[in-house]
Amino acid sequence: MTQMKTPFDIFLIKDFTKPTKADYIAYLKKHEQEMTDYVKAQNPKVKSVQFDWDSVESEVVGNGTPQGGENILSLRINIFDSKNVKINAFGFAVEPDNISKPDVIKDMYTINANYDYFEVK
Numbered sequence: 001m002t003q004m005k006t007p008f009d010i011f012l013i014k015d016f017t018k019p020t021k022a023d024y025i026a027y028l029k030k031h032e033q034e035m036t037d038y039v040k041a042q043n044p045k046v047k048s049v050q051f052d053w054d055s056v057e058s059e060v061v062g063n064g065t066p067q068g069g070e071n072i073l074s075l076r077i078n079i080f081d082s083k084n085v086k087i088n089a090f091g092f093a094v095e096p097d098n099i100s101k102p103d104v105i106k107d108m109y110t111i112n113a114n115y116d117y118f119e120v121k
Contacts, residue, residue, distance in 0.1 A: 019100060024073050025053050027102040028094060035094065038108055045081050051092075052076040058099065071099035074111065088114055 019027075028035070028051070036049045055076040062069040073096065078089045091111030096102030 019058075019102070021056055021058075024056050024058060024102070027096065028056065028073060028075070029053070031094070031105055034105060035092070035108060039077065039079060039092070039110065042110065042113070045087060046079045047082045048080045048084070050078040050080070052078070061093075070095050072096075073099075073102075077110075090114065 032051065035051070039049045040046045052075055055074075057074050059072060059074060060069045061072055072093045074091055074093045076089060077092045079087045081087055090113045093109050093111055094105055095107040097104045097106045
């Protein structure tokens with residue numbers, strides 16, 4: 001750990017231009033309803049969605065082109081039916097307009113989603 005000699009040393013050792021996990025979580029929570037609506041629209045069985053905010057990660061996903069991949073935020077989600085029975089859990093990805101200063105959602109998708117994991121009665 002770097003020892004600070006003055007209160008201003010933090011400005012010399014910390015990169016304030018890179019968003020923190022807390023910044024990403026705040027951005028995602030701002031768009032929570034939009035994300036919930038997207039997941040619920042995938043299958044009529046889904047009545048509620050639970051986001052695991054602790055699982056948020058920033059990553060680059062490749063698309064196989066020379067231009068490279070896109071920066072996304074990924075997290076785990078749980079989906080529930082109308083009786084609040086857990087149907088499944090899987091990954092969810094959000095592609096922000098700008099990973100360094102996210103504001104709007106450019107794209108979103110589920111990762112390895114199976115909406116029929118449990119047979120709902």
